[in-house]
Amino acid sequence: VAVATAKAAAAAWRSASPDTRAGVAAEILARLNAASFEIAHAVQHTTGQPFMMAFQAGGPHAQDRGLEAVAYAWAEQKRHPGAARWSKPQRKGGPLVMDKTYTPVGRGVSVLIACNTFPTWNGYPGLFASLVTGNPVIVKPHRKAVLPLAITVRVAREVLAEAGFDPDVVLLAASRADERPAPALATHPDVRIVDFTGSKEFGDWLEDNARQAVVHTEKAGLNxxxxxxxxxxxxxxxxxxxxxxxxxxxxxxxxxxxxxxxxxxxxxxxxxxxxxxxxxxxxxxxxxxxxxxxxxxxxxxxxxxxxxxxxxxxxxxxxxxxxxxxxxxxxxxxxxxxxxxxxxxxxxxxxxxxxxxxxxxxxxxxxxxxxxxxxxxxxxxxxxxxxxxxxxxxxxxxxxxxxxxxxxxxxxxxxxNLTGGVFVNQSAAFSDFHGTAANPAANAALTDPAFVTGRFSVLQSRRHAPTPAEESSRV
The missing domain is CATH 3.40.309.10 (Aldehyde Dehydrogenase; Chain A, domain 2)
Structure with missing residues (x-):
């Protein structure tokens, strides 16, 4: 039901421009920032983080990572021009002239499988990278850390509705303790993107079994x-x-x-x-x-x-x-x-x-x-x-x-030689990569171009350009 609902909401969001999608995402982040204290308490009491960490990592630092994903996703979609005129000289007659358009199009339904320990910090990059690249997102929170992402989804749906889009572009798929919906969600044939943070065992399983999707995992390692x-x-x-x-x-x-x-x-x-x-x-x-x-x-x-x-x-x-x-x-x-x-x-x-x-x-x-x-x-x-x-x-x-x-x-x-006030645990948005995709602990890095480019394709259309006479007649 979640996948079908998200898919039904996708058309208008996919048709919006990257500028529009990035603007909506930025507004979502601005409102999440205003709710930082509410989110901090939700993070503290679902993860056990001390309050200062819950506020910083669960609030502004997570929002930084989300904004970073917005910036990368927007920039990669703007790499190609929206339209271009192509011409090729010929030995006889005038040149061949074509008008071409280039449109970034999202891959499809995205599923975010979040973790217990850092539901927002680890969740926001995938959420916003998928949104800005034109994909509806199903947020599957860890069953012991639902509230921080429920607040996030509520805010996102409010902004989407105010901007004239179907709020079902972002959905929450919470589960009871005895339910395990993540495998079925991740391998659904209409799910095209999966983001996961958590155990090595399930991360490896996703990489092996969610073959229909682009899968981004952050798992475990021996630091x-x-x-x-x-x-x-x-x-x-x-x-x-x-x-x-x-x-x-x-x-x-x-x-x-x-x-x-x-x-x-x-x-x-x-x-x-x-x-x-x-x-x-x-x-x-x-x-x-x-x-x-x-x-x-x-x-x-x-x-x-x-x-x-x-x-x-x-x-x-x-x-x-x-x-x-x-x-x-x-x-x-x-x-x-x-x-x-x-x-x-x-x-x-x-x-x-x-x-x-x-x-x-x-x-x-x-x-x-x-x-x-x-x-x-x-x-x-x-x-x-x-x-x-x-x-x-x-x-x-x-x-x-x-x-x-x-x-x-x-x-x-x-x-x-970290001996002062910076610690190996810390990772700053717009400055530090998190994960490398170069060793088994993660197959993606937060955030680099590869984290966003697999979430969309650039599709083109082309036609013969009007001749000078045809253009003159139109005028």
């Missing part, structure tokens, strides 16, 4: 940090501790594997072995999260029982360098809040453990033979299992050059 050396050890520890703690590690960009030469690396505070580094990182976590109110404002709450089960299982891995503990939320006493667990592993003995994804507040300090060994582990794990982020800490330019070359070969974005 990795390589530590070679540093001239700001305290800043490194502060930055990493916050990166591991932010939203209890329930971000697709949170570091999991921290590769450290087991026998030690140089710092401005003297050499540190892998064991000493793990202990120092645990101390930095305790300092950051010592005050319950501050800790809750950073950690938020655990999003679902699966994360808790994974965290419990991780207590038996390797040697625990920093145990996870529960914290009572000062505002919401029943919220489930946990600090990060850091386990000490070895690159040779524990490969099976750290080459699996442990989504949530679980990270590993992994001892390696050397930085060269660390970079080899980074390359091999990212190529095989994917990653959305990679980081390196190195005071030596040669080591940084080697890390850059490794990241380019592995197909992952790299952050270098």
């Amino acid at each position: 990795t940090v390589v530590v070679d050396s540093t001239d700001d050890y305290a800043g490194l520890l502060r930055n990493l501790a916050f990166s591991l703690s932010l939203y209890s590690g329930q971000m697709c960009t949170t570091p999991q594997n921290i590769l450290v030469p087991r026998d030690g690396f140089p710092t401005d505070q003297g050499p540190r072995t892998a064991d000493e580094f793990a202990a120092d990182l645990g101390a930095a976590l305790d300092k950051l999260l010592g005050d319950p109110a501050r800790a809750a404002a950073t950690l938020g709450a655990i999003v679902n029982d699966g994360v808790l089960r994974r965290l419990d299982e991780a207590t038996g891995l390797g040697r625990t360098a920093h145990p996870s503990k529960g914290i009572t939320h000062p505002e919401f006493a029943e919220a489930v809040v946990r600090t990060p667990l850091v386990a000490r592993l070895d690159a040779e003995a524990d490969e099976k453990t750290f080459t699996s994804e442990w989504f949530g507040p679980v990270s590993f300090v992994i001892g390696t033979d050397s930085t060269t060994h660390s970079l080899r582990v980074l390359h091999d794990t990212v190529r095989r299992h994917g990653a959305l982020t990679a980081s390196v800490y190195a005071a030596d330019e040669a080591a940084l050059d080697a890390a850059r070359a490794t990241a380019l070969e592995a197909g992952v974005h790299l952050s270098e």
